[in-house]
Amino acid sequence: MHKLWASVKKESLLLLRDTGALIILFVMPLALIITVTLIQQGSFKTLSNAKIPVLLIDNDHGSVSKGIRENLENSGSFEIVSEKEGKQLTEEQARNEVFKGRYPMAVIVPENLSADLHQKVQVNVDKILKDVGIGEDSSAAFHEVETKEIRLYFDPATQLAFKSAVKNSIDKMVSELEVQSVYSLFQEQLSDSVAILSQKSFLRFKEIMPVTGTRELIPNATQHNVPAWTLFAIFFIVIPLSINLVKEKGQGTLVRLRTLPMPYIMVIMGKTVTFLVICMIQFYLMVAVGVYLFPLLGLEPLQAGGKLLLMSVVALCSGFAAIGFGILLGTVSQTQEQSAPFGATSVVILAAIGGVWVPVFAMPAFMQFVSGLSPMNWGLNAFYDVILRNSDLWAILPRLALLLAFFVLMTGIAIVYDEKKRAV
Structure with missing residues (x-):
């Protein structure tokens, strides 16, 4: 436990010294979610009022x-x-x-x-x-x-x-x-032989909303945007995490860490814990913006009452998946010029096929199949299950298991790759 704490402390100090990275990790996602929701809300009002x-x-x-x-x-x-x-x-x-x-x-x-x-x-x-x-x-x-x-x-x-x-x-x-x-x-x-014929419509449509307690769960832009862009922000830590690993390899820090009397998995776990804390801080900041700031901007507030615990579990598992991908990317990349562009591009692709920008049902059949392979799709649907579909833990457990399995797979591949590379 002492070795894990030392590794976490080292990662935390490195991040705290990089003010620019912290601003990007916390401020940019908040600016993104506010901007996108304001634009969408403005579009809805334009369509309904103008x-x-x-x-x-x-x-x-x-x-x-x-x-x-x-x-x-x-x-x-x-x-x-x-x-x-x-x-x-x-x-x-x-x-x-x-x-x-x-x-x-x-x-x-x-x-x-x-x-x-x-x-x-x-x-x-x-x-x-x-x-x-x-x-x-x-x-x-x-x-x-x-x-x-x-x-x-x-x-x-x-x-x-x-x-x-x-x-x-x-x-x-x-x-x-x-x-x-x-x-x-x-x-x-x-007219001379029959009564007046009724011309009233016999059928009409009525939309039935999910109900929690006595309140209907009416979907709005906030309920879609907060989980979608929270997930996008969580996965964006792939970039600083992979760059961190590449820096350590280039500066020789990783070699010195490997000479210490502790397994390499402890180094990986130190990074995992540190960046997992960052993911959860991002998540709670996003939720706070949805609950408290959005009403001040004239937007619908996020209805998170009674669901915050389940949402936190989804965010935690999504953070594990993002960290696993970042560890693998940082392990196989040789330079920052490789890890940063590839990390940014891959996150955008995962978001696109995962349904963050375009609903999955609107995609072609082949892309709908591909979307089911994206960890962002698993996390996004888990968030939607909790917020919009009023699901419980058992209902979202398969998606959470996929996210955790993705973390284990990515981390395992990274460790095996690193060991084989050092054995050559």
């Missing part, structure tokens, strides 16, 4: 185009623009405005949409009534109705998620208008 200008070219001037306009206006998310400098816009002008990035999108309603829709519905209603012995088949009096297109133009820089949301919204509007037309025609044909 209206998006949309060009609407109405070539129909009927009930369908009127319904589309009313639905877009009533949604509270769009501002309809049909004129420019007092003149009605044409489709060509709308296309140019959108493709030049001046407007995010344009909706072009084709001519005779309302009339053709009414005719199509009328034919179908007459056929149904004839089949049940009511009315006559008048479909022969109508020509075949061609399929209509509501054309949408999007700014080329528009994100795919926004495009999909708008397409689904407009498709839903048109479907509802078509259903209403069917109900209305049936009502006209059968």
